[in-house]
């Protein structure tokens with residue numbers, strides 16, 4: 001595609017999602033009027049696709065100067081990146097399929113703008129700020145973190161006394177993880193797997209590694225598609241929950257023998273390793289929806305393989321002792337590396353949280369550490385979403401509030 005065609009394609013994608021993100025649109029209109037981010041510089045490392053572009057535009061319209069790059073080498077859409085670069089006050093450095101060095105060079109370029117606010121998805125910007133670019137830390141008012149894995153990293157830094165800036169855990173807003181991680185990852189992971197393989201899900205045994213919010217969504221949608229769902233867990237309560245939700249639960253060592261399609265959603269390392277590859281069926285399909293590409297141990301699979309062939313776009317077939325094991329999108333999050341990511345209506349809430357939290361950081365002085373999303377902001381997102389859906393809910397009457405807050409009334 002020529003540059004002009006890339007920009008047109010990116011503009012079209014952004015226009016489509018903008019029309020399906022009503023909550024972010026309300027915030028965008030308010031930002032345009034009130035200019036709450038005037039004078040602020042925002043550095044971002046997020047999946048550069050259309051919904052993210054709608055957030056970036058919102059921040060720029062609110063008065064900020066924004067520089068953005070990707071947070072994963074395979075999730076950038078080059079047309080969206082090109083379109084963003086045509087906007088005032090926005091620089092985008094993301095490129096699809098960049099190598100490790102290029103990825104970190106782009107992170108550096110984003111930080112060269114000397115931001116006072118950061119937005120991460122996986123904490124790579126913050127990590128860089130705390131290692132090679134520590135001189136910039138005094139200027140940072142705060143940051144926002146989008147995903148579970150990023151929060152884990154930041155909490156580990158906080159525990160070690162290493163976190164030197166305030167960060168809002170946007171992932172942990174109710175209007176983020178209950179919807180984005182569950183319904184967003186649930187639907188978009190299957191979209192990525194189905195469009196990549198063009199195979200039937202009904203009648204297959206699907207193994208979901210991890211029954212957290214992403215795993216619950218992926219399992220729920222697999223059931224809906226007619227799969228026989230097996231869940232693996234390390235947490236007894238979540239394992240029990242999976243069983244009571246109607247799924248079979250077993251160890252991965254056992255599940256590895258039966259699975260036709262494996263989807264890892266743990267945020268952990270080495271969920272699928274040599275001992276699992278050794279017993280997998282011919283034709284098994286492996287996909288990851290967790291943040292980093294560490295859940296499927298591809299080094300071990302590569303070492304075991306007699307040959308490795310690309311058999312379809314985004315599918316590598318590893319030949320292991322006469323069996324074919326197919327890995328989607330090199331084990332990178334399948335919904336973004338082999339799809340368009342979450343549906344726009346879900347990202348509407350996640351990014352409405354991001355925009356509100358950026359404004360909150362600009363207007364409040366926060367201490368270093370991981371902070372929750374203020375409850376009233378979280379509820380505000382839910383209220384706006386309900387309104388956009390035309391749904392009205394009941395309000396507590398005063399005697400009901402008194403009853404709920406009192407202790408005198410019993411049997």
Ligand SMILES: NC(=O)c1ccc[n+]([C@@H]2O[C@H](COP(=O)([O-])OP(=O)(O)OC[C@H]3O[C@@H](n4cnc5c(N)ncnc54)[C@H](O)[C@@H]3O)[C@@H](O)[C@H]2O)c1
Pocket residue numbers: 147148149150177180181185209210211212213214215232233234235238265266267268270271289290291292333334335336342
């Ligand atoms: N693909 C996407 O678009 C997307 C969206 C949101 C979050 N994420 C990422 O997905 C991952 C999971 O997020 P979440 O919000 O569901 O987290 P979560 O903490 O709610 O769930 C993770 C689950 O995995 C389980 N687990 C950990 N190690 C395991 C192992 N070895 N075997 C089996 N189970 C194991 C945990 O007990 C937990 O129940 C994170 O990396 C997160 O950043 C991806």
